[in-house]
Amino acid sequence: MKAxxxxxxxxxxxxxFDSIDEVSKxxxxxxxxxxxxxDDNNKLIGWVTALDITKGLRENNDKISExxxxxxxxxxxxxxxxxxxxxxxxxxxxxxxxxVFDDNEILKGIIRSFDIIDTFSxxxxxxxxxxxxxxQDQLKGVTWDELMKASAIVSTRNTGIKITPKExxxxxxxxxxxxxxxxxxxxxxxxxxxxxxxxxxxxxxxxQRRK
Amino acid sequence: MKAxxxxxxxxxxxxxFDSIDEVSKxxxxxxxxxxxxxDDNNKLIGWVTALDITKGLRENNDKISExxxxxxxxxxxxxxxxxxxxxxxxxxxxxxxxxVFDDNEILKGIIRSFDIIDTFSxxxxxxxxxxxxxxQDQLKGVTWDELMKASAIVSTRNTGIKITPKExxxxxxxxxxxxxxxxxxxxxxxxxxxxxxxxxxxxxxxxQRRK
Numbered sequence: 001m002k003a004x005x006x007x008x009x010x011x012x013x014x015x016x017f018d019s020i021d022e023v024s025k026x027x028x029x030x031x032x033x034x035x036x037x038x039d040d041n042n043k044l045i046g047w048v049t050a051l052d053i054t055k056g057l058r059e060n061n062d063k064i065s066e067x068x069x070x071x072x073x074x075x076x077x078x079x080x081x082x083x084x085x086x087x088x089x090x091x092x093x094x095x096x097x098x099x100v101f102d103d104n105e106i107l108k109g110i111i112r113s114f115d116i117i118d119t120f121s122x123x124x125x126x127x128x129x130x131x132x133x134x135x136q137d138q139l140k141g142v143t144w145d146e147l148m149k150a151s152a153i154v155s156t157r158n159t160g161i162k163i164t165p166k167e168x169x170x171x172x173x174x175x176x177x178x179x180x181x182x183x184x185x186x187x188x189x190x191x192x193x194x195x196x197x198x199x200x201x202x203x204x205x206x207x208q209r210r211k
Numbered sequence: 212m213k214a215x216x217x218x219x220x221x222x223x224x225x226x227x228f229d230s231i232d233e234v235s236k237x238x239x240x241x242x243x244x245x246x247x248x249x250d251d252n253n254k255l256i257g258w259v260t261a262l263d264i265t266k267g268l269r270e271n272n273d274k275i276s277e278x279x280x281x282x283x284x285x286x287x288x289x290x291x292x293x294x295x296x297x298x299x300x301x302x303x304x305x306x307x308x309x310x311v312f313d314d315n316e317i318l319k320g321i322i323r324s325f326d327i328i329d330t331f332s333x334x335x336x337x338x339x340x341x342x343x344x345x346x347q348d349q350l351k352g353v354t355w356d357e358l359m360k361a362s363a364i365v366s367t368r369n370t371g372i373k374i375t376p377k378e379x380x381x382x383x384x385x386x387x388x389x390x391x392x393x394x395x396x397x398x399x400x401x402x403x404x405x406x407x408x409x410x411x412x413x414x415x416x417x418x419q420r421r422k
């Protein structure tokens with residue numbers, strides 16, 4: 001996924017000569033904690049946060065130009081950059097929003113920490129049975145029942161807790177990928193569980209073919 | 212992962228009778244866009260954001276009690292709740308921070324959107340070769356070379372682009388789980404690719420055993 005695909009193109013921006021008073025009202029109305037400051041060509045010339053605004057109001061500053069940050073303090077992305085860069089930037093520098101530029105340095109969008117969480121949580125919320133469906137599709141000729149049987153065996157073996165194929169089936173219709181990663185203790189463990197299941201059904205399949 | 216494991220226990224909190232002026236300085240110093248308002252028993256009685264503060268300053272309010280939100284507007288978590296609830300809350304209600312309580316309704320911590328992104332990005336940043344190492348460990352007797360050979364075959368089959376086992380090996384030492392999910396077009400596809408590799412090495416293993 002590219003920065004271009006995640007960014008909000010309808011972002012709010014203000015001008016350096018705007019009054020702090022006016023901008024504070026705009027940011028409240030739009031519930032924005034940060035806001036880019038652009039020139040007439042949509043080049044980024046500064047950045048203000050709600051905390052710059054509280055300081056400006058308290059100290060009786062007048063114009064945005066008096067309180068804005070230098071844009072160089074904000075790590076920027078280009079439209080074709082990977083979303084991963086935005087994630088690392090938010091995580092490392094703890095910024096709420098990351099500006100996205102085109103090749104001419106024109107501000108084209110903003111990636112918000114919320115957008116990142118939305119994308120991540122979509123992945124986390126993937127139902128485990130969807131992965132099983134894809135797995136069944138790949139392991140041609142293996143039935144859903146065989147998959148559930150193998151999974152119940154692997155699960156009982158790994159956890160020591162008896163579970164029936166029917167219960168397993170019900171569980172994976174409820175459980176999300178996020179649940180599963182946390183429940184198994186990590187991505188590698190989750191995957192190893194799936195490979196064990198694959199191994200078992202493949203061995204059974206080959207065993208039956210030999211008969 | 213439980214809310215308790217992710218929450219920041221050293222959170223900033225203020226009192227209803229604190230002055231808006233003082234609280235705005237504290238929030239600026241700590242770079243906090245939101246802040247819980249508690250009573251003397253650490254019960255949550257309100258919530259302020261930097262945007263409440265800008266409004267309060269502009270309208271010459273004096274005390275935090277005049278501008279704070281009702282805590283009921285904020286969806287709360289308990290220490291034993293799953294982190295998943297925090298993710299869904301941030302994603303749905305677009306709040307920056309989620310309060311976490313103990314069973315006596317005492318505020319014990321705050322989960323920030325940054326904490327969520329950190330946890331997610333840790334998962335995303337898992338190197339693909341780590342998953343392969345776990346896979347090799349599970350598929351007892353399969354060598355790394357065999358895994359790389361099978362992966363190069365599956366990759367060439369799926370993408371039409373020729374890749375050598377050596378190149379594949381180099382790639383997975385660079386690539387992260389996040390890269391791989393995006394490159395393959397989604398979580399299910401990524402797992403299906405790995406299952407294909409598993410299928411191939413298992414078939415080869417069984418084939419060799421027969422000789």
